[in-house]
Amino acid sequence: MSSVWRDFSVSTGVAGFVAVLVGFTSSAAIVFAAAQALGATPAQTVSWMWALGIGMGVSSLGLSLWYRQPVLTAWSTPGAAVLAVSQGVSLPEATGAFIVCALLIMLVGYSGWFERLMAKIPLALASALLAGVLARFALDAVGAVAHAPVLVLAMTLSYVLGRRWWPRWSVPVVLLVGMAVAALQGQLHLASVAWTWAVPVWVSPVWSGAAMVSVALPLFVVTMASQNLPGVAAQRASGYDTPVSPVVGATGLASLVLAPFGGYALNLAAITAAICMGKEAHPDPSRRYTAAVAAGVLYIALGLAGGTIVSLMAAFPQALVLALAGLALLGTMASGLAVAVKDEQHREAALLTFLVTLSGVALMGVGSAFWGVVVGGLAQWWWTRRPSASN
Template identity: 65%
Template sequence: MLKDVSFSAVVAGFIAVLVGFTSSVAIVFQAAQGLGATPEQTTSWMWALGVGTGLTSIGLSLWYRQPVLTAWSTPGAALLAATHGMTLPVATGAFIVSAVLITIAGASGLFERLMDRVPVAIAAALLAGVLTRFGLDAALAARGDAALVATMALVFVLGRRFWPRFAVPGVLLAGIAIAGFSGRIALAGVQWGWARPQFVMPEFSLAAAIGLGLPLFLVTMASQNLPGVAAQRAAGVTAPVSPVIASTGLATLLLAPFGSFGINLAAITAAICMGPEAHPDPRRRYIAPLAAGICYLLIGLGGGAVVGLMAAFPHALVVAVAGLALLGTIAGALASALAVEKHRDAAAITFLVTLSGVTLAGIGAPFWGVMAGAVALGVQHFRTSAPPPR
């Protein structure tokens, strides 16, 4: 394994964690506090999510020798943040219900059979739609911090020209250097100390199971695992879907009493670990989620200290490095989505609906993008016969 370790893969893993963590940690804290969690219990949530995500990313990537990155459910956290009038023990019982459903969906093979019916063009368009938002955010960040973003973009272009393997690490280092010299990395609020897990005895309620557990399951599967599998397939990753999904469900189940509301496949951050920027050789890219898993473990164990460190980076730096790191993956996904002419219209619809960010019935745009593309594909090719051989 040591011969597969590379600087670019390690940095890709760190960037994936930086992007995933900083874009969702505020929602997680809001969700915990909305359910009445104490500061100690909120820190326990970060411990459970960090340890669960870290161990599953490390274990699955090592077992399959492929880049398999997990994450906590950001849409799930948003759902929890919007939940009112529920106690933490009752919500913990709903976490367990959702985890059991995810485990069954994975172990039974139902989710994998569903994904096998999604055409490559639709999957690639879904991935492009999910990721393009980050590219747009990187460009828009220039409005508030033009010097930082423009310098990082210039370093990226030069890096792609002269040292392609180190273009993204160079962007990250350049951004940190500029932010550091301008005094914009805020370390004063960091509180050092190890996290201590807090056990919450779950209380089971039929109303909570239906009102929170089932929606949490649906949101996690539709908005996280579905684009996560699409990202893997678009990148040529062949790790089996069923045992991976079942593993995330079991990890959530074991850690739910400590605050793990949902561990699932990563999609956006996984793309950072599965692209050529992580390593030119696809067989050595599994090191990136391995490094990310170690970072997530440190987040979990470090608790509030790591939260403060990760939040110390300027927002413009985070969104710029994310957009630039995903540029190659976005281009590749769009090329795959539009390559086959008979799938082009359906792929374009999938891309646009996913990019729109529309949320209906509490389910995010990735699910509706696939549904829209599938309907378009079905209408266009319903009962069409194969062309005669030439």
């Protein structure tokens, strides 16, 4: 552990904090909606946050320390959206579906099927996929100017100055400036955060064929296509060669263990992971894993204090979170775009991948990240395939 302390720095700690802040505030409301749609009681909803926080924290902490690379996991946000619109499925039936989904993730992970699929995707398309996912946050940051111009412009100015004079500390400075401005405007409410411990609640699974079709399979598909796919792309685009199969399998195993407590689906993170893998976290790529370690510790803390999450989310104004995420991800997005268009052979296919991913279009319940790869991959195959002998 002494080597971890040596590798740790203020910038990696702040990157981990920003990743957790963005991860929770951007989609926790969807998770709450999913729990309520399945009829969860308030105590069971808190248990969901406990299970997800512990699952993300332990897996991020363990995998990052094991591989000495930034491996950040997250709950399945599109999966929560699927659950939020589920009808006629009880919480015990959904719990059985969570277990089946976890087993499927373990199967495609540990078998190597998913890794072989990822190996067929060119780096240019993977980089374009990552850039398309991150560009949405940059656009949201720009849009936040209309709602909180002083706050967002002050954070942007601090980022511009920081990139010139103190590039390593630019994101921490942006966070501090944002908190200071928000406090002066009366928009930061840290005093209202109520710290209470979470208590896990066991829900015995019930096996239902209808739940397998309406919950387990859609949850598995969107988690793999819309979450794990861009998660691996983020690692590759950032120059990390973390083994895909054992990591994806580990997220399935964590989901399996925590499913009865509300851990419906865990997967590789993409957006929050990019915060930990960017040069803003640390100039030395070999030390950025400590950002994911810091995020893992914070996730565990938030999981243990699951009852505080609602008040914690309310403490930070939304414009601060949007601006912080957009500015923190600019460098990683720029790097992804640079790699995407560098090779002329893949440039147009990468551009199609970027545009479809950025569009946010969802077809058949599957998000734009998956369709971006499909469109770009098919275009690249068509343009580079050998003509038949008859031609």
